[in-house]
Amino acid sequence: MDIQVARFVRSTLSTDEERELARVDALADELRRHLQEHAADIDLVHVYRAQSSAVQLIVSSLLTERLGFGEEVVVPESEGFVTRARPDFFYELSPARGIIAEVERGGTTTNNHDLKDLWKAHISPNAHHLFLVVPNANWNEAGAARERPFARVRSRLGAFFGEARREVDVVSLHVFGYGRSV
Template structure:
């Protein structure tokens, strides 16, 4: 049985908490962002996700390979706003790190 563990968990109160996840290269290509939102959704004591993702991933040549931050903001936005797609996550805060293009 798989027991997903977050990078960081902070308890806010009785049955309430925040999960924080820091991602690197496989944020979008390996769907780590979607796994993190799912991990927060199934957690009994977490309703908030802080997702820290790279602004850009780089090729060996120094050119940007992909821009995970922009993709993740759109992908996470799909889970909020429409009652048919809502999940048991109240908020998802996305932070970008690293240099931009």
């Protein structure tokens, strides 16, 4: 199964943000290739009642070991916000500029983890990009797809991009769909 990818970008970017986005897109492409190379491994661990940490471990092997992301780094509090957000992964592009990467599984849409992750990137003073790794489908005990998070996340979070009135303070969102869909 090919890894599905959806990319969303704020409607208006500064010249610096455009340059930064080129770096972010290159990292996103590395992640997509890594997920594709390990698709069979992901399918083995992405089964009914499996722990999300199994998929996160596969993603971690690229993000932390090869690309230099920190794992479970506490994001500093913003003025007026006391969040102490702790994303799965964080990458510093430059001082006060970075990427949050989150790996989700069962609660992606049922527990609104996708919306929480976007909110975390929005209110974090040093995160301006979000990589969100979600399942193409989640399975029930009988082995049938009970929900399709990638399609839902693409639709829900895509609504926050493309028109200035709806946009949040996140420059880009890359959503990666892993695992089989049928």
